[in-house]
Amino acid sequence: MKITVCIGSSCHIKGSRQVVEQLQYLISENKLGDKVELGGTFCMGKCQQGVCVTVDDNFFSVTPETVDEFFSKEVIAKV
Numbered sequence: 701m702k703i704t705v706c707i708g709s710s711c712h713i714k715g716s717r718q719v720v721e722q723l724q725y726l727i728s729e730n731k732l733g734d735k736v737e738l739g740g741t742f743c744m745g746k747c748q749q750g751v752c753v754t755v756d757d758n759f760f761s762v763t764p765e766t767v768d769e770f771f772s773k774e775v776i777a778k779v
Contacts, residue, residue, distance in 0.1 A: 701736050701779055704754045705762075708743035711750035718764035719751045726771045735779045 703723060707716050720740065727736050744752040749761040755774050762770045 701775065702739065702754075702756055703736060703775070704739050704741050706742070706744045706750060706752035707740040708747070708750075710743070710747035711752055714750045715764040716751045719753070719762055719767050722764065722767045723771065726768070726775075730776065732775070732779060736775060 705711075705716055705720050705723065707720070720738070723738055727733055727738060744754070744759075746752050746759070746761075751762050751764075753760045753762045753770070755778075758774075760770060760774065
């Protein structure tokens, strides 16, 4: 499974760094480092919906406040 987080300027302002840090923590905490690849990318073209995150080819809008729920529903439930 590949998770990609936008780190472009709009998403950065909306908290992409915190989202990345929390995803790194959750991947490690759940011992999913061998199953989940976390990466960054610049603008995904959906700036108003940021922080933009894709899981494989599926798009999500995530905030630092919703990242835990997102991880449970879209990552834990599918690995």
